[in-house]
Amino acid sequence: MLEMFTGLSFFMGASLFLALAFVLAYEFINGFHDTANAVATVIYTKAMNPHLAVIASGIFNFLGVMLxxxxxxxxxxxxLPLDMLLNISSVQGMVLVFSLLSAAIVWNLGTWYFGIPASSSHTLIGSLLGVCLANALLSDIPISEGVNVKKAIDIMLSLLISPLVGFGVAALVLLLLKKMFTGPKIHKTPQEREQIDGKKHPPFWTRVTLVASAMGVSFVHGSNDGQKGIGLIMLVLIGLAPAQFVLDLDSGKYEVERTRDAAAHLQTFYREHEAKVSSLVDVNIPANAVLPEDFKCNTKNTMLEINTLINGMDGMTHYRDLDVNERRNIRRLLLCIDDAAKKVSKLDGFSGKDKSDLDSLRKDLTATTEYAPFWVIVAVALALGLGTMMGWKRIVYTVGEKIGKSSMTYSQGMAAQITAATAIGVASVTGMPVSTTHVLSSAVAGTMVANKSGLQFSTVKTILLAWLFTLPATIGLSGGLFYLGTLFI
Known part of the structure; x- marks a missing residue:
């Protein structure tokens, strides 16, 4: 772990340490900001003691990150666009990281302080988009090239659709529970349970379901949001300590050979499907063609990039013998080749088997670039888990009392949590970031509508305004910080 500081000046070493501290602080704040949503219903319905609930939630968040x-x-x-990801210098990396994290932390703390269930995912993505846009303006390149538009659209669609799914599915789950369980106990509020039955806690199986679904939300929150922290740390390490982290230096002979073989198989695939890939990949590259040292990714040069990679990795058994420039060059080639393969996979005319083969080759190709050291995963898991155990009261009150016009019933809590756990779990498996805050809040709102309780539109309006303003606010804040930071370096 400490070898990351090898070869760095005191200034860059201190900057790296501070940047890692910023990422872990972001994850800690994310813990008590977002996970309050995970325990809101289980605390509000008195299914668990608040302190026990947040400790258990912290443990399940930790496990979610680890697994x-x-x-x-x-x-x-x-x-980040591919060119920015490939060409980022150490100083640019430092400015990028501090700009986006400062913006994310400020917005998260502000919304938490006012008890607004805002999205940490929106905050992070807005901050990333801000530095991308600022970099495009500073570099005098088109906005469409300065931002990975396709990835941004995919992520924004995920963030937009997931709350709508949460609203609709939670409403249906509640109606199903009402049809299956006609007894009054499951459909009481905690206040009605205490006044009518003289009991503080839900019925046994209702309580078990509430606890289990809350821990499920905590686990998938750790899985989804914890990975965002891991991604941020890898950005920090690749940008500020490239010698150690542009490639997985712990890769053995098998991993290195698998990477080289994947490139060779891709080359064969393109030759076999020349007619289908010709619009993107020039299969007939001259034998004497050579890539310039400062080459940029170009799908037409994919075969040449593959040749260069295969020749450069010939006889290689591990990456540690390479100097930093050679490691950078191999990473550049791998990411360019993978980017081309991703674009090829979206062309028409390929069978399902062909696309599956391409996906498998891409996974093998990027196995030594898309990685995270074990200590990174543990550090993020601890930061998120510990953050979970603080600051939950503000959001719990908002979710339990201020979304609907009436108090939440046990069945509403179950419907909302089961829906949120399922939706976020599916998103994590498919590799799409979603907002725990908005999925759960919208699920609670869906149950209120299905229960004919009505919504407190002042709270709904506040949540919607936070949803609308998070992106422009964080884009402006992080972009402005990146612009100012770049001017002074």
Whole structure:
């Protein structure tokens, strides 16, 4: 772990340490900002003691990060355009990281302070878009090239659709629970349960379901949001300590050979499907063609990039013998080749088997670039888990009392949590970042409508305004900080 500081000046080493601290602070704040939503219903319905609930939620968040994989992490990383990701210098990396994290932390703390269930995912993505747009303006390149538009659209669609799904599905789940369980106990509010039955806690199986679904939300929150922190740390490490992290230096002979073989198989695939890929890939590259040292990714040069990679990795068993420039060059080639393969996979005319083969080759190709050291995963898991155990009261009150015109019933709590856990879990498996805050809040709103309780439109309006203004506010804040920082370096 400490080898990351090897070869860095005191200034760059201190900057790296501070940047890592910023990322972990962001995850800590994310813990008590977002996970309050995960425990809101279980605390409000008195299914668990608040202190026990947040401790248990912290543990399940920790486990979610540890077991969640890296799909969402690199969805966040690749929100940056490929050229920016490849060419970022150490100083630019430092400015980028501090700009986007400062914007994200300020917005998260502000919305938490006012008890507004705002989205940490929106905040992070807005901050990333802000630095991309500012970089495009400073570099005098078109906005469409300065932002990974396709990835941004995919992520924004995910963030837009997931609350709508949460609203509709939670309403249907509640109606199903009402049809299946006609007894009054499950459909009481905590206040009605205490006044009528003289009991503080929900019925046993209702309580078990509420606790289990709350821990499920906590686990998938850790899996989804924890990966965002992992992606941020990898951006920091690649930008500020490239010698150690542009490639996975722990890769052995098998991983290196698998990477080289994937490139060779891609080359064969393009030759076999020349007619289908010719619009993107020039299969007939001259034998004496050579890539310039400062080359940019170009799908037409994919075969030449593959040749260069295969020749450069010939006989290689691990990456540690390479100097930093050679490591950078291999990473550049791998990302360019993968980007071309991703574009090829979207062409018409390929069978399902062909597309599956391309996906498998892409996974093998990027296995040594899309990785995270174990200590990074543990650090993010601890920061998110510990943050979960603080600051939950403000959001719990908003979710339990201020979304609907009447108090939340046990069945509403179950419907909202089951829906949120399922939706966020599916998003994590598919590698798409979603907002725990908005999925759960919209699920609660859906149950209120289905229960004919009505909504408190002042609260709904506040949540919607936070949803609308988070992106422009964080884009402006992070972009402005990046612009100012770049002017003074």
């Amino acid at each position: 969640g994989g890296l799909g969402v992490a690199y969805a966040i990383v690749h929100l």
